[in-house]
Amino acid sequence: MPVRVQTEDFDVSQEVAALRANSPQVGAVVTFIGTVRDMNDGSSVAEMELEHYPGMTEKALQNIVEQAKARWPIFDALVIHRIGPLLPLEQIVLVAVTSAHRGEAFSACEFIIDYLKTDAPFWKKEQTPQGARWVDARTTDDTALAKWKLPVSESGVGK
Structure with missing residues (x-):
């Protein structure tokens, strides 16, 4: 399955090896x-806890991969995202992409992480010296996402 949400850590080498196993076309x-x-927003972070909406999260991640x-x-x-x-x-997240050429792989990987940061239903809570706080979405994430938006056609339909 190309999408997993889990509490346990992942081994990047094993995951990449499995993704490209028996795929001689991968360049x-x-x-x-x-x-x-x-550190985040000027405060030290002792711990970050990630929560998600089971079922909805996996479906959102799968949709991003399909796009x-x-x-x-x-x-x-492949997208692996940890919770807890x-x-x-x-490690929090792994995004891995295979293709024949690097350009497509880089673009697709960047697209997936940009959409994951803004469209996947995860909630982050940080433990700081000032106490626990929920992490809001960043405007830089929205800016990164904007470059992937397709222009709206004359009929008013966009992707």
Whole structure:
């Protein structure tokens, strides 16, 4: 399954090897690994907890992967996103994309993580010296997402 939401950590080498196993047509593998930072918005972060809406989250992630496959000639994509309490330096998310050429793989990987950051139903709570706080969406994430929006056609229909 190209989408997994889980509490346990993942092994990037094993996941990439499985993604490209028996696929001699693969010429490029691009990965993105998101990790927990120890600082955010000027405060130290001791822990970050990720919550999600089971079923809805997996469906949203699968939809994002399908959109990437529709836009670029990629062979496969994998998204693993962790939930639960995580400490600084721990891995949060893996996005891996395979294709014949690097350009498509880079674009699809960036597209998937940009949409994941804005459209996937995850909620983040950080533990800081000032107490627990929910993390709001960033305007930089919305800006990153805007580059992928297709223009609306004359009929008013866009993708």
